[in-house]
Amino acid sequence: MTLAITNTLTGKKEPFKPLGDPVTMYVCGMTPKDRPHVGHAFMFVHMDVIRRYLEYRGYNVRYVQNFTDIDDKIIDRARAADRDPLEWAREYTEAYFEVMDRLQIRRADEYPRVTDSIPGIIDHVQELIDTGHAYPTSTGVYFDAGTFEDYGTLSGRTEEDGSAGARIEVDDEKRDPRDWALWKRDDESSVAWESPWGRGRPGWHIECSTMIRHTLGEQIDIHGGGADLIFPHHENELAQSEAATGCQPFVSYWTHTGLVLTDGEKMAHSVGNFTTTADVLADVPPGVLRLYLLGVHYRSPLQFSLEAIEQTQTGYNRLLAVTRAQGNADVSRETSGADLDSEAAAARQAFEAAMDDDFNAPRAIGALFEFGRAINRLASRCSADEVERAQGVLTSLLGVLGIELHEPDAASDDATPFIDLLVHLRQQLREARQWELADGIRNDLGALDVVLEDTPDGTVWRRG
Secondary structure, rough: OOOEEOOOOEEEEEEOOOOOOOOOEEEOOOOOOOOOEEHHHHHHHHHHHHHHHHOOOOHHHHHEEEEEOOHHHHHHHHHHHOOOOHHHHHHHHHHHHHHHHHHHOOOOOOOEEEEOOOHHHHHHHHHHHOOOOOEEOEEEEEOOOOOOOOOOOOOOOOOOOOOHHHHOOOOOOOOOOOOEEEEEEEOOOOOOOOOOOOOOOEEEEEEEHHHHHHOOOOOOOEEEEHHHHHHHHHHHHHHHHHHHHHHOOOOOEEEOOEEEEOEEEEEOOOOOOOEEEEHHOOOOOHHHHHHOOOOOOOOOOEEOOOHHHHHHHHHHHHHHHHOOOOOOOOOOOOOOOOHEEEEEEHHHHHHHHHHHHHOOOOHHHHHHHHHHHHHHHHHHHHHHHHHHHHHHHHHHHHHHOOOOOOHHHHHHOOHHHHHHHHHHHHHHHHOOOHHHHHHHHHHHHOOOOOOEEEEEOOOEEEEE
């Protein structure tokens, strides 16, 4: 099956045809004004999976993710705390790396920052003025939306409603209500740079256009971000970039993640209804949180729920139990009564079919759970080598999703292998219909605060 990606620009699934080698991928990163919340984690985990799967499929990927390390909100928050805005941004940039590293989100090949990109931004603005797509005013420089014929094609907004929801600057010198700031003049702020249009700082949208151009080129394969960035941010990026370079399309595939919701409302720093990723990771292993976030398709919304995360912990434990399954020492490859290699091949095929279909991680995870059930069901009839091979395929495919299986800290002591042995022995007794002996093992383990859960996927144990 050919890899297909849903392109926001067309609203259709399209076969993936990269521009060249490597695949170029840009993801809009954080504005580091506060600690990353679960909404950030959702987007970055899914973008990480897209990158990982492309590499699994044999593509080389150059992945770039920016930091908008200066903007009005950063300045306002820093000043309210009597802090330097640039130092404030650096602190929360480090907070990003701290939690995303724990979530196994691989580092980007490059992290351009706005404060390091000012000369390039100034050149880009001047280029748009020179080509008639931007104009200076007494307050800075604006992009002239009326000069870009295709404005609105990404978001589907018409000329009549194109300004709705945008960060519209009030300025009588603007030619069109849809026009947006490329450069904001500010003679008083300590966080400002000299430019041909006065001292100030760049507008939000021109920053990403410039950073993409300088790190990946005038045209790229994939541009990712949250669905809340489609308009105005990505709509304006597209216009600025194509207007400046004349190269179309600026982006071959626009990929947007759904929003994480709290009680039906977008989780956001500005609203204050957020749960930080660090707070969740204080109680939940990174692999469990990652599995939870991948439980919905990247383009779908996620209603944040701690109860749902607890249910995901149960599923994670089931996968972990599969890695404890043991083959039968009395069975050889020649005398095996089951073919786990065929099950592994079928699981890989189902996994790839799901991921080729617009990176359908939930369906891929479902295929891996089904494979785990097969391992548990057939392990006692297979050789140890067969079982270990199947377990290797399972953990390898989970690795494509960035999910690593680790024993809980509370259970990582010298008793773990003995508990595994007793659980395995109990399973053999159950198969031999020695119910009384099997129940005795359960009761004895229960007295030691070890709880056994018999599920269709096999027996899972946990500390009580």
